[in-house]
Amino acid sequence: MSRILFAILLATSFGASAQQQWSDPYVPPHVKRSPDYVETSGAALKAQVERKLRDQFESADLAKSGTLTQAQARQAGLMYIADNFPAIDKRGAGVIRFEDVKSFLGL
Amino acid sequence: MDRFPKRLALLAFAATLAACGGGGGAGSSVTVIPPPGGQTLTYTDPNAYSSSANASLTTPNEITSVTQGTVTVGGQAIAYTATTGHLTSLKLGAETPEASFFYVAYTANGKDPATRPVTFFYNGGPGSATVWLHMGSYGPKRLDAQAPAQDVVTPFALVENTESMLDVSDLVFVDAIGSGFSQAISPNRNQTFWGVDADAGAFRDFIRRYIAVNGRAASPKFLFGESYGTTRSAVLVKALETAGVRMSGVVLLSSVLNYNTNCGLGFTAQITCAGYFPSYGAIGAWHQKVVPAVPLPGLPAFAQQLRELTNNVYAPAVTTFLANRGVPDNTTLQSFANATGITVSDWQAQLNLGPDPFRVRLLPGFVLGRYDARMSTPGISPGVDISSTFISTSFAVGLQGYMTDTLKFTNPSVYTFASGAINTWDFSHDGQGLPDTVPDLATALTLNPRLQVLAVSGYHDLATPWFQTERDIARLGANPKVRVKNYPGGHMIYLDNASRVAQKADLADFYRSATQP
Numbered sequence: 001m002s003r004i005l006f007a008i009l010l011a012t013s014f015g016a017s018a019q020q021q022w023s024d025p026y027v028p029p030h031v032k033r034s035p036d037y038v039e040t041s042g043a044a045l046k047a048q049v050e051r052k053l054r055d056q057f058e059s060a061d062l063a064k065s066g067t068l069t070q071a072q073a074r075q076a077g078l079m080y081i082a083d084n085f086p087a088i089d090k091r092g093a094g095v096i097r098f099e100d101v102k103s104f105l106g107l
Numbered sequence: 108m109d110r111f112p113k114r115l116a117l118l119a120f121a122a123t124l125a126a127c128g129g130g131g132g133a134g135s136s137v138t139v140i141p142p143p144g145g146q147t148l149t150y151t152d153p154n155a156y157s158s159s160a161n162a163s164l165t166t167p168n169e170i171t172s173v174t175q176g177t178v179t180v181g182g183q184a185i186a187y188t189a190t191t192g193h194l195t196s197l198k199l200g201a202e203t204p205e206a207s208f209f210y211v212a213y214t215a216n217g218k219d220p221a222t223r224p225v226t227f228f229y230n231g232g233p234g235s236a237t238v239w240l241h242m243g244s245y246g247p248k249r250l251d252a253q254a255p256a257q258d259v260v261t262p263f264a265l266v267e268n269t270e271s272m273l274d275v276s277d278l279v280f281v282d283a284i285g286s287g288f289s290q291a292i293s294p295n296r297n298q299t300f301w302g303v304d305a306d307a308g309a310f311r312d313f314i315r316r317y318i319a320v321n322g323r324a325a326s327p328k329f330l331f332g333e334s335y336g337t338t339r340s341a342v343l344v345k346a347l348e349t350a351g352v353r354m355s356g357v358v359l360l361s362s363v364l365n366y367n368t369n370c371g372l373g374f375t376a377q378i379t380c381a382g383y384f385p386s387y388g389a390i391g392a393w394h395q396k397v398v399p400a401v402p403l404p405g406l407p408a409f410a411q412q413l414r415e416l417t418n419n420v421y422a423p424a425v426t427t428f429l430a431n432r433g434v435p436d437n438t439t440l441q442s443f444a445n446a447t448g449i450t451v452s453d454w455q456a457q458l459n460l461g462p463d464p465f466r467v468r469l470l471p472g473f474v475l476g477r478y479d480a481r482m483s484t485p486g487i488s489p490g491v492d493i494s495s496t497f498i499s500t501s502f503a504v505g506l507q508g509y510m511t512d513t514l515k516f517t518n519p520s521v522y523t524f525a526s527g528a529i530n531t532w533d534f535s536h537d538g539q540g541l542p543d544t545v546p547d548l549a550t551a552l553t554l555n556p557r558l559q560v561l562a563v564s565g566y567h568d569l570a571t572p573w574f575q576t577e578r579d580i581a582r583l584g585a586n587p588k589v590r591v592k593n594y595p596g597g598h599m600i601y602l603d604n605a606s607r608v609a610q611k612a613d614l615a616d617f618y619r620s621a622t623q624p
Contacts, residue, residue: 003112024334025363041582048546077199079351
C-alpha cells in the first residue's frame with residue numbers, strides 16, 4: 001500500500017473526532033501550583049543558586065562534617081568539585097568547606 | 108485545560124501501518140561506534156518497545172544501522188554518517204544500566220572531534236518523541252510543511268535541508284524514555300523516569316555515555332530542546348555541569364522555563380496573562396485586526412510597542428483585576444482593542460485573557476491554531492488545533508518511511524509519538540509543585556561562566572509566548588552570553604521557510620560565538 005493511501009485511510013478512519021489529552025506544554029488538572037511560589041531575580045535568585053549548590057554539597061557530606069574530600073565529591077557525582085579540587089582547596093587541607101566552593105565560583 | 112485533537116492513536120496507527128508496509132533490513136550486527144565513512148548496515152531490531160508506565164526492558168541492545176548521506180548547506184557538500192539505534196545510559200556513580208535510549212546521530216565524515224561540536228536535540232511534552240525536531244528542523248532532510256500554509260499537499264514532501272545545522276555541528280536526535288523506541292531497563296520502569304529531575308538525570312547519563320562511546324569528550328557540546336525540552340535543558344545543563352561535563356551552549360526553542368508563570372496552563376484565575384498580551388498583538392496584526400495595521404516587516408517595531416503597553420498599562424491593570432476585579436476605563440480598553448483586535452466588550456468581560464479564549468474570539472466563527480495562530484479553521488472550540496492536526500499525519504508517515512528506506516532501521520514495535528507520561532509525570536522540582544527552572548539555568552551559568560544561551564521564540568505561538576520567555580530570561584540579569592531572538596512563526600518556528608533561514612543564520616552565529624577559544 002502506498003503511503004499516500006495510508007494518509008487517506010488515516011484521515012477517514014480517525015478524522016477530527018478523536019481527542020487526545022494534552023498538547024505541549026500541558027499540566028494535568030490534578031497537578032497544582034504551590035501557593036507559596038515566589039519568582040526570584042537579582043540577589044534573591046543568586047541566593048537560590050547558592051542554596052541549590054549548598055544542598056548538593058550537604059547531600060554529599062554524609063558524615064555532616066561540614067567538609068568534603070575529593071573522593072567524597074567524586075562519590076557523590078560532584079565532579080565540578082572533584083575535578084577542580086586542588087584549586088578549590090586553597091588551604092591545602094585535603095578537605096574543603098562550602099565557603100571554599102563559593103569562593104572558587106565567585107559567589 | 109481544553110482537549111486537543113488526538114495525535115496519539117492516529118500516529119500510533121500510522122506507525123503500525125507503515126511498519127507493516129516497510130521493507131525489513133537484514134539483521135546485521137555492528138558495534139555502537141560508527142564505522143569508517145562509506146559503510147552501510149541495515150538493522151532490524153527484534154526488541155519490543157513499550158511506552159506504558161510499567162514497561163521495563165530486559166534485553167537492551169546497542170546495535171545500530173549505519174547509512175551514508177550528503178547534504179549541501181551554503182554551497183558546501185557535507186558527507187555524513189547516520190547512526191540509528193539504541194544506547195544504554197548508565198546511572199551516575201553506580202554506572203549501572205538505567206535506560207535504553209533510541210537516537211539518530213548525524214556525524215560529518217572526516218572532522219576532528221576535538222573541535223567539531225555535537226548537539227543533542229529533544230522535543231518536550233513531557234512524553235513527546237523527538238520527531239518534530241528530527242524531521243522538521245535542522246537535520247539533513249526535512250518534511251516541507253511550509254507553515255503557515257494550509258493548502259500544501261499532504262503528506263509533505265521529504266526534501267534536502269539546505270538549512271541543516273550539519274555545517275556547524277554533529278546532530279543527535281534522542282527520544283525521551285517511553286517515547287519513540289526509548290525504554291527503561293529492568294528493574295527500572297518507564298515511570299521511574301517520568302519526573303522533572305529523574306528525566307533530566309537520565310538524559311545526563313545518556314549524554315555522558317554518548318560522549319564516552321563516541322570519543323567526544325573534547326568536542327564542544329550543545330543542548331537543543333523544544334517546549335518542555337527547554338524545561339529539561341535548564342535542569343539538564345545544571346546536572347551536566349555538576350557532573351563535570353562542560354557544555355558550550357544551550358538553545359532554548361519555544362521556552363517554558365517556568366510553569367508558574369504561563370497562564371495558558373490552566374491557571375488564569377490565579378496568575379496574570381501579561382506574558383501573552385504581546386503575542387495577541389502580533390497575531391492580531393497577522394490577521395489584520397489591529398489599528399493601525401502592521402505589515403509583517405513592521406512586526407519588530409510593533410513588538411516593542413506591545414512590550415511597553417504590557418509593562419506600563421496591561422500588566423498593572425491585570426494585577427488590579429486579580430486583586431479586586433477592577434476593570435480599566437473604556438479608553439484604556441480601546442487601546443488594548445487597537446493593539447490586539449480583541450473587542451472592548453471582550454476585554455470588559457475577560458480582562459485576564461488566556462490563550463484559548465483568544466483563539467476563538469479574534470476571528471468570530473474561526474478557531475486559531477495554538478501552536479501557530481496564523482493558521483485557522485472554521486469552528487468555535489479551542490479543542491481543535493489546526494496547526495497540530497495539519498502536520499501530524501505527514502510527520503507520522505514521513506518518519507516511518509525515512510527510518511525504513513533511508514536510515515535502514517526497522518523494529519516491530521509502534522514508534523510512540525506521544526506517550527501518556529504527562530498524566531503521571533512528577534512535575535515537582537526544588538520544593539515546588541511546578542518547575543521554575545530559571546534558578547537551574549542560573550546555577551549552570553555560575554558553574555560554567557563560559558556557557559552561552561540562545562532563546563528563540565515564535566511571535567505567533569500561543570503555547571509558549573515570546574514575551575513570557577523574555578521576562579523569564581530577564582531574571583538572569585544582563586549577560587552578553589544569554590540572548591533572545593524572536594521570529595515570525597509558531598511553536599515550531601522552523602516549519603516556516605523564511606524564519607528557518609533567518610534562524611539558521613542566527614544559530615550559526617551563536618555556534619561561532621560559543622565555540623570561540
